[in-house]
Amino acid sequence: MKIAILALQGAFAEHQIVLENLGAETFLIRNREDWNLEKHALVIPGGESTAMTRIMRDLNLWEPIRSAIAEGLPVFGTCAGLIMLDDKHLGTMDITAQRNAYGRQLGSFYTEDSFEGIGMVPMTFIRAPFIERVGKEVEVLSTVAGRVVAARQKKQLVCAFHPELTPSDTRIHEYFLTLVQG
Amino acid sequence: MEDRTALNRQLAQMLKGGVIMDVTTPEQARIAEAAGACAVMALERIPADIRAAGGVSRMSDPKMIKGIQEAVSIPVMAKCRIGHFAEAQILEAIEIDYIDESEVLSPADDVYHIDKRQFKVPFVCGAKDLGEALRRISEGATMIRTKGEPGTGDVVQAVRHMRMMQSEIRRITSLCADELYEAAKQLRVPFELVQYVHDNGRLPVVNFAAGGVATPADAALMMQLGAEGVFVGSGIFKSGNPEKRAQAIVKAVTNYNNPKILAELSEDLGEAMVGINEDEIQLLMAERGK
Numbered sequence: 001m002k003i004a005i006l007a008l009q010g011a012f013a014e015h016q017i018v019l020e021n022l023g024a025e026t027f028l029i030r031n032r033e034d035w036n037l038e039k040h041a042l043v044i045p046g047g048e049s050t051a052m053t054r055i056m057r058d059l060n061l062w063e064p065i066r067s068a069i070a071e072g073l074p075v076f077g078t079c080a081g082l083i084m085l086d087d088k089h090l091g092t093m094d095i096t097a098q099r100n101a102y103g104r105q106l107g108s109f110y111t112e113d114s115f116e117g118i119g120m121v122p123m124t125f126i127r128a129p130f131i132e133r134v135g136k137e138v139e140v141l142s143t144v145a146g147r148v149v150a151a152r153q154k155k156q157l158v159c160a161f162h163p164e165l166t167p168s169d170t171r172i173h174e175y176f177l178t179l180v181q182g
Numbered sequence: 183m184e185d186r187t188a189l190n191r192q193l194a195q196m197l198k199g200g201v202i203m204d205v206t207t208p209e210q211a212r213i214a215e216a217a218g219a220c221a222v223m224a225l226e227r228i229p230a231d232i233r234a235a236g237g238v239s240r241m242s243d244p245k246m247i248k249g250i251q252e253a254v255s256i257p258v259m260a261k262c263r264i265g266h267f268a269e270a271q272i273l274e275a276i277e278i279d280y281i282d283e284s285e286v287l288s289p290a291d292d293v294y295h296i297d298k299r300q301f302k303v304p305f306v307c308g309a310k311d312l313g314e315a316l317r318r319i320s321e322g323a324t325m326i327r328t329k330g331e332p333g334t335g336d337v338v339q340a341v342r343h344m345r346m347m348q349s350e351i352r353r354i355t356s357l358c359a360d361e362l363y364e365a366a367k368q369l370r371v372p373f374e375l376v377q378y379v380h381d382n383g384r385l386p387v388v389n390f391a392a393g394g395v396a397t398p399a400d401a402a403l404m405m406q407l408g409a410e411g412v413f414v415g416s417g418i419f420k421s422g423n424p425e426k427r428a429q430a431i432v433k434a435v436t437n438y439n440n441p442k443i444l445a446e447l448s449e450d451l452g453e454a455m456v457g458i459n460e461d462e463i464q465l466l467m468a469e470r471g472k
Contacts, residue, residue, distance in 0.1 A: 008436050009199045009220055030437050046196050047220065048256050054218035055436055058429065079196070099255055105279040106302055108189045126192050127257065127279070165192055 001180065004029050004039035006065075008055040010047020010080060014164035018173045019043070032060050041074040041180040044081030046126065046162055049099065052084060066090045074155035074180045076173075082158035083129055093153050094135025101130045101147070101160075115150060116141040118171050123149070123161040130160050155179055190304030190324035193257070193279070194388035197221055197325075197411055201401070201432050202390070204228050204415040208253035214418075217428035221257040221279070223413070224250040229286050229333030230416035230455070233465065238288045241269040244276050251276070259306070264471040265291025267300075274303040280325070281305045283318075285470035286332045286415075295471060298322030308392065310343045310468055312350035312379070316371035319387055326385055328409070329468040330393010333416050335457025337394040337403065339468055344391055344407045354379045393468070396421070396455045398434030398447045405438035422452030 003019055005012045007028035016026050029035050029042075042065070044052075056062045069075050069085070069092040077085050084090055086097040102108070108126045115121045116139075123144065131148040134140060142150035142159075149160040157179060163172040200220025205211040211222050226242040227235065241262050251258045257279035262269035264283055269290075273281050283296055285308050298305040299322035308329035309315035315326045328347070330340030354376060357365055362380055366373040378386045391404035392413035401412045412435055414428075421427045430447040437443040460466075 007199065009218075009432075011195045011198060013198070014195065031440065031443060047198075048196070048200065050215055050256055051200055051218040051220045051432065054216065054429070055433060058218075058433060059436075104251075104277045105190070105193055105257065105304060106274075106277050108193065110185065110189065124189070124192060126189065126196055162192070165195070 001025060001041070001177070002027065002039050003041045003043060003180075004035075004037070005043045006045065006052070008059075009051045010045045011162070011164060012043075012045040014167070015043050015045050015078075018164050018167050018170055021167070022170055022173055022177060024177060029061075032064075035061055035064055039073070041076070041176075042069070044075065044077040044084050045164070046079035046081065049080040049083040049089065052080060053089065062090075066092060069156065072155065074176075075157070076176045077156075077158045078162050078164060079126065079128055079160060082131070082160055085156060085158055093156050093158065094137055095131050095151060095153075095158070096133040097129045098132045099129050100127055101132075102128055111144060113142060113144045115172065118175060121163070121172060122166040122169055124165045125161045128160045131158075152179075186302050187299075187322070187324060191387050193304060194306070194325035197257070198388055199435060200411045201428075201435050202259065202411070202413045203418055203428060204413075205250060206419070208249045210419055210424075211250045211253045213425055214428060215254045215256050217425060218432035219256060219428065220411070221259055222250065222254060223259045223261065223282065223415070225261055228416045228419060230335070230420050231333075232286060233333040233463070240287060241266070241272065244272060247273075247278065248276060261287055262296075263287040264289040265294050265296060267296045270296055270301060270305075274301055278303060283307050283323070285329055285467045289470050295321050306390075308468070308471075309347065311346045312354070313369040313371060314472055315347060315385055315389070316369060316375045316379070319385065320372050320375060323387065325388050325390065327390040327392040327413055330391070330395070331460055331463070332393050332467050334394050334460065334463060335396040335417060335420070335455040336460050337396070337400045338460055340391050340393040340395065340404060341407065343468070344404060344409060347389070348408045351379055351383060351385070355383045394457075395431070396457060397451070398430045398444055401431045401434045402438040402444050405435055411435065417455050420455040422454075427451050427454075
């Protein structure tokens with residue numbers, strides 16, 4: 001199974017380490033040529049969604065990525081990756097994200113909370129968004145203090161926090177790999 | 183208990199593969215954000231102008247920084263003087279995302295750096311070699327950058343500092359366990375940090391390039407030498423076409439290993455910052471704060 005990791009900007013290396021440790025084959029996407037390689041899923045990492053948007057558009061990656069996801073390519077977005085899939089960006093998921101929802105860096109925090117089907121998981125929120133609206137097709141997987149922080153729509157999985165930053169607990173990445181295979 | 187050091191190191195991880203741009207006005211900040219900057223550094227004068235103006239250079243007016251915080255949604259950084267913990271307290275009070283304890287400003291203390299562990303807000307510091315980098319990390323810095331020579335448009339010092347750090351890291355990884363104590367002594371840093379470098383072959387925090395980066399090729403060079411991202415100061419807004427150059431440098435950092443894309447990005451950028459060579463300058467900012 002080959003997992004493509006969008007490596008335009010942000011913490012893509014952290015996802016790569018976790019996925020490789022789980023036995024998945026991964027490669028990085030930095031341009032249109034990389035995108036043409038065969039893949040069974042895509043990861044959009046944390047970073048800055050404005051930077052990713054700009055680079056995706058300029059390198060002609062926006063439309064191919066959007067249509068591949070819309071046609072069923074499984075995708076896992078964390079933090080900025082969640083924002084990229086919402087209705088104001090790629091629009092493949094029926095959700096609306098609120099950016100910097102917890103404020104600036106002084107609002108960043110760590111917590112542990114429950115994740116549907118997994119149990120208690122570590123959650124690192126870095127200048128994080130949350131999901132302020134979920135559509136009918138969307139299953140909410142986790143809420144923290146009443147805010148939706150993880151959700152799924154068919155084979156699209158998003159977290160407002162960063163499971164790749166707590167690599168000793170790989171259950172959410174395993175959940176994604178199961179989703180890809182299923 | 184909440185571990186601010188971990189959270190602050192992790193914010194730096196999110197900035198990787200990105201470009202942090204110096205901006206002096208909300209308008210420049212918006213241009214930087216639209217060009218794909220992963221953060222901006224708010225300051226009253228860019229380093230080239232600080233160098234030209236001379237005199238004592240201080241933290242920027244908080245009102246000016248707030249104007250930039252309101253203009254963009256990406257992280258906003260600001261500089262305080264080396265050792266000036268009161269300036270740092272002020273920047274923390276306005277909820278800055280990252281403080282750069284910077285040699286670009288006039289040092290306020292010629293012995294002590296800020297005890298950065300007393301702050302919740304993160305700090306980035308400059309370093310010329312591994313010893314400086316680990317001393318700053320020991321004081322609580324959660325991100326490191328090369329010092330380079332700010333405001334010159336000359337990349338030679340950033341290259342020297344990055345090569346020095348990388349070669350010292352390689353040397354540490356090759357030592358056997360009992361040699362690490364002596365290495366810690368020579369570097370004048372805590373043993374645990376040397377041990378981390380030995381075991382992991384890298385700094386425990388993200389390491390960016392800074393100082394003199396003026397072209398997409400400069401940015402690609404620094405990335406290939408091991409930088410995890412790039413600060414661009416005077417290089418953008420002292421050039422002929424800041425918007426285009428900013429966009430090109432952002433994409434050069436993403437595709438730093440692809441000469442074909444770099445060639446396309448380097449076309450038609452207009453006039454680069456004129457710059458000054460290192461042997462033409464009187465003031466070596468990199469010598470401030472060791």
